[in-house]
Each structure stands twice: as C-alpha cells, then as structure tokens.
Amino acid sequence: MENSQETNENRFEKIAIAIVYGSIFITQNLLIFCILCVLFSGWQLWKHYHEIVKKFExxxxxxxxxxxxxxxxxxxxxxxxxxxxxxxxxxxxxxxxxxxxxxxxxxxxxxxxxxxxxxxxxxxxxxxxxxxxxxxxxxxxxxxxxxxxxxxxxxxxxxxxxxxxxxxxxxRIVGQAKPALPSVKTTKPAIGSS
Incomplete structure (x- = not known):
C-alpha cells in the first residue's frame, strides 16, 4: 500500500513537472511559466518541509x-x-x-x-x-x-x-527667499547739522 502511494506521488510529481515545462511551449507565456514554477517550488517545500528543515542550517x-x-x-x-x-x-x-x-x-x-x-x-x-x-x-x-x-x-x-x-x-527655494524688510528711506545727515 505504501509503495503504491509513493508511485502515485511520483507520478503526480512527473505530471506537474511536465505541466510546468509544457506551459512555456504550449502557451508561450513567460508569466504563466513563472507562476507555475513558484507554485511547484512552494508545493515541494510544503511536501518536504521536515526534510528541508533538517538539512537547512x-x-x-x-x-x-x-x-x-x-x-x-x-x-x-x-x-x-x-x-x-x-x-x-x-x-x-x-x-x-x-x-x-x-x-x-x-x-x-x-x-x-x-x-x-x-x-x-x-x-x-x-x-x-x-x-x-x-x-x-x-x-x-x-x-x-x-x-x-x-x-x-x-x-x-x-x-x-x-x-x-x-x-x-x-x-533651495526657502534658502533663496529673503525676508521682506520694510522699506525705510535713509538719508545722510547733512554736514554740520545735528
């Protein structure tokens, strides 16, 4: 029973790989191929999670x-x-x-x-x-x-x-803007006047 389950999983994995690679040739759409690659890798990660955790350090x-x-x-x-x-x-x-x-x-x-x-x-x-x-x-x-x-x-x-x-x-705008000062007319005092 366990052996038949492994062969079914291997068969399903082979079909999934064929679908991923077949998608690039059949649809000729790179986006669909990329999405299928990510989905396949995510499925494999989920399927072999415990093995990956042991090996990954x-x-x-x-x-x-x-x-x-x-x-x-x-x-x-x-x-x-x-x-x-x-x-x-x-x-x-x-x-x-x-x-x-x-x-x-x-x-x-x-x-x-x-x-x-x-x-x-x-x-x-x-x-x-x-x-x-x-x-x-x-x-x-x-x-x-x-x-x-x-x-x-x-x-x-x-x-x-x-x-x-x-x-x-x-x-720059703030630095260039100079504050407006009130215009005050200054005159020079005349010589001799106090």
Whole structure:
C-alpha cells in the first residue's frame, strides 16, 4: 500500500513537472511559466518541509555574503547621493523607510542569487532527467525572487531620487527667499547739522 502511494506521488510529481515545462511551449507565456514554477517550488517545500528543515542550517557563507551585501549597499547609497547631489552621508536620513527597503533588497540579493546558481549547477550535473528538471524549476523560482528583489530595489531608488529632488528644490527655494524688510528711506545727515 505504501509503495503504491509513493508511485502515485511520483507520478503526480512527473505530471506537474511536465505541466510546468509544457506551459512555456504550449502557451508561450513567460508569466504563466513563472507562476507555475513558484507554485511547484512552494508545493515541494510544503511536501518536504521536515526534510528541508533538517538539512537547512544557517552557515557562515550566508552571514558573510549578507554582511558584504549590506556593506556594499551602504557604500553604493552614499556614493550615489554624493555623486548625484554633492551631499554628505549625514544628510541622507530623509527617508528611513526607503533606505530600509534598499538595504533589505541588497542584503537579500546575494544569497538568493547564490541559491539560484547552486540549484542550476545541481540540475546541470544531475544524471536523472526528472530530478534535473525539478532542480531547474527551483533555480527558476530563485531567479524570479532575485528579479523581484532587483525591481524592488530600483523602485525604492526611484522613490528616493524623486523625494530627495523635491526636498532639495524646497530647500533651495526657502534658502533663496529673503525676508521682506520694510522699506525705510535713509538719508545722510547733512554736514554740520545735528
């Protein structure tokens, strides 16, 4: 009984993989393919949750790449605004929420890219076609996540540029405006008069 259940699950998994890859050829719609990749990876994660939790552990590689990504994000942000507006980092605290989004996206980009490349290498080296296709779907899911992080980073950067340009314009206008003083006609006192 247990053996027949495993074969049914394997059969269902093979059909799901065929549907995912068949969708790109039949519909020729990349969005549907991406959605099916994410759904398949989510289903596999739910199905093998306990095994994944046992195998998955935070290693020093993830922490090191994340720390390097955070450092590069800070340097990139400071360099971007110094070059674009000629200001110093202490004036960059105008929008903490947007900078949090930029930092978080950059912080997560390297580990997600690393995992997508790792799954791609596993799928290329795998001898079984079915497992190779399965790991290819997981690699595609990580690439989709990576692309979404890049798009969120660009959107946040555009938000800060617009917000910051508006703020600099307001500061310039306020700085150029001089308070109106009452016009007082001054005359020089005549020599000899007191």
């Amino acid at each position: 935070w290693t020093w590689k993830v922490f090191v790449t994340s720390a390097v990504a955070l450092f590069l994000a800070k340097i990139s942000a400071t360099h971007h605004f110094n070059n674009k507006y000629g200001i110093y980092p202490e004036h960059l605290d105008h929008s903490v929420a947007v900078w949090t989004v930029i930092t978080a996206c950059t912080y997560l980009t390297l580990p997600v890219l690393w995992n997508s490349l790792k799954f791609l290498a596993i799928s290329i080296n795998e001898k079984s076609v079915l497992k190779s296709l399965k790991y290819g779907i997981h690699s595609g899911t990580f690439i989709i996540m990576w692309w979404l992080l890049i798009m969120a980073h660009n959107q946040a950067a555009n938000m800060t540029d617009g917000c910051f340009c508006w703020m600099l314009t307001a500061i």
